[in-house]
Amino acid sequence: MKKITHIIFGLSFFLCSAQKENVSSKKGYKKPNIVYILADDLGIGDISGLNANAKVNTPNIDALIKNGMSFTDAHTTSSVCTPSRYSIITGEYSWRTKLKARVLDGYSKALIEDSKDTAPKLLQRNGYQTAMIGKWHLGWNWQFKNEEVLEMTAKNPYQFKEDISKKVDYSKSFSGGPTDNGFDYFFGLNASLDFPPYVYSENNKLITIPTKTMKPDGKSNNFPGGRKNDLVGGQKLKRKGDKAADFKAEQVMLDITNKSVDYITNYSSKNPFFLYIPLTAPHTPVYPREEFLGKSDAGIYGDFIQELDWTVGQIVNALKEKGLEENTIIIFTADNGASKSSFPIEFEEKYHHKPSAHLRGRKATLHQGGHTVPFIVQWKNIIKPNTKNNTTISLGDLYATCAELVNAKTDKNQGVDSYSILSLLKGKDNYERKASVYTNFAGRFSIRKDDWKMDLNPKKGKSYLFNIAEDPSETNNLFYDDSFSKKKKELTLALNQIILNGRSTTGEVLENDGPKIWKELFWMKKKKQK
Incomplete structure (x- = not known):
């Protein structure tokens, strides 16, 4: 009897698998493009469509909410940049690596091992063109002017104990970056906009050799009442370091926007594409361009968010003009909650704006406000417009979701903390995560x-x-x-x-x-x- 049951179960499983296979292999099926927009240090209270009391206006992000699904209980795996981004790319908690705490800087070694599968690698294997435009912050391996053994810090096994900026050969290609981890094309920055070196890279090489020095910026010791009270100074944090002669921090959001729009506008392949756009706003330094100054009621932080919203609008418009919006999954989210440096707690009362809305805590904490983020998905003709989903999901779910989307078989020992949310996007509930x-x-x-x-x-x-x-x-x-x-x-x-x-x-x-x-x-x- 048991043998017959096993045969019936096996046959049922085979038929179900065959049906699944047919979904993605049948004639006329077209795999969707994926555009993944990641804000840098953004709270759920920073989106006007999610917070009626917000002192910012985000019409383009709000349009994604109206046209798609917003998740009310979406979380990053960490309340800081590097570990959160590691999970997005690999589908694995970052503390499974040797990085047990803290973040990387602009000279840290590559965090993702060569043997690790990633969401973009998975999509590459299944016919996608992949591109990344923006902030990496997962380290890469610089080449040095001379061969030598350099000691790492005790707290961070990926960070050098000494300043290595003068030892790096900026003219040589680096390894372990985006193009070694599944992206066909990369344009952007190695780390946050407050970390040197301040220079753009394309694929696996710097575009310009840094020959100048960025002056440090931030809180002033001479501020009336003491350095601690220089809240606006803290919003403009930049660390001293090497920079390209033509690099301007105020222009980075515009450069990322233009590169993203150009990628979509000039896309000519018949294959679908995955475009990952990790932005630099509203992370420090809070530098909205002049045309956005005074446009919000939350100071320069709010103005920066409105510039971010403008960027989202430019990307969506490019998809529309190219005729790609109907078959593109657009995801908008953030790597963690709002930063106390970008928008000090003292400013909540001053501007009557709360980046974490009703939640306790901010970036770098374990409280809800540190890792609860907006997560909005538009997928025309698949996702019912203006819907909400209350399931507790994780940004680490991208890997498994992509695998199910393209019906790909994956190594069971890859993406080991990732669960597919595809059923949720389609209005069903087959999400299997038990704990986060x-x-x-x-x-x-x-x-x-x-x-x-x-x-x-x-x-x-x-x-x-x-x-x-x-x-x-x-x-x-x-x-x-x-x-x-x-x-x-x-x-x-x-x-x-x-x-x-x-x-x-x-x-x-x-x-x-x-x-x-x-x-x-x-x-x-x-x-x-x-």
Whole structure:
């Protein structure tokens, strides 16, 4: 009887698989283009279509909301840039690498290993042309003027202990960047706009050799009342370093916009394309162009967001004019929540604008405002216009979503923390994620499972447990209430399993890079000592 059941099940599985195969292989099926626009440090309260009280106006992003689906509970895997972007590209938590905390800078080594599959690589293998225009922030391997062994920092195994800017040979190509990780074309910056070197790269080489020095900018020690009070100065943060003679930070958003529009306008291949556009706004330095100054009611930060919205409008218009909008999936999201430097907490009262809306926390924290982001998807004729989805999703889901979209078989040990949201986009509910893990700048952990979220901190009184459904603003901490001890054990067990199994998807147990238990897993160390 068992044998017959197995035969029937196997036949059913084969037929279902064949039907799936036919969807993408049948005559007349056209794979959609994908345009993925990633804002840099943007809160859910910074979009007028998501926040009625916003002091900014974002008509182009609002149009995507009206024409598509907005996710009300979308999260990054980390509340800071590098680890969040790593998950988007690879479908894997970044702490599975040796980078357990913090971010990379403009001279850091490549974070993505050669053996790691990525969403753009997957799409390349399935007939897509792939391009990236904007900010990378995942490191690459510079070539040096002389061969030498350089020591790395203790806190960051991808960052050099000393300033290597004078050792780098800027005339030579680099490796481990976008074109080695699945992009046919790349134009943009290595890291954030406040990190040197300040110069554009194209594919795997700098466009211009940096021969000048960017003057540092930021908070002034001579500010009346002290450096801490120079809030506007903090918005203009730039670190001193090498720059190209013609590089202007104020022009970067325009340059990214024009390059993106040109890519779409000049696209001539019959193959579909994946265009990844990680923008530099509204991350520091907050530099809106002159034509946007004073256009919002939230100071230069709001003005910068309105320039960002203009960029979105230019990209969508280019798709329309090329006749590509109907068969293009347009995704708009952000790498983490709003920054306290870009828009200081003190400015919330001054401008009556809250980047995190009703949520607690900002960028770099484990609170909801640090990793909850806008996630808006327009896909004409597939997604029902002006719909909302309340499912708790992750930006790390791109890899699995692309795989299902093109009906691609993938190595089960790649994209190990990624789940497809394709069914959600089509109005169904076959999303399989059971829990999500978030980290902050310090590499501390948080887990979300169903309505419950737990943040772990070794400092007394700094751990949290919230029922997000009942308390989305995280005002009632239940962690130290003994009546919730079973819930804490349940969440801790789920978190431990995700970490120690080397994956959150089903499959063989894998090893994370680096030590099995590292400093930030303080609760596991205590358990081990007992």
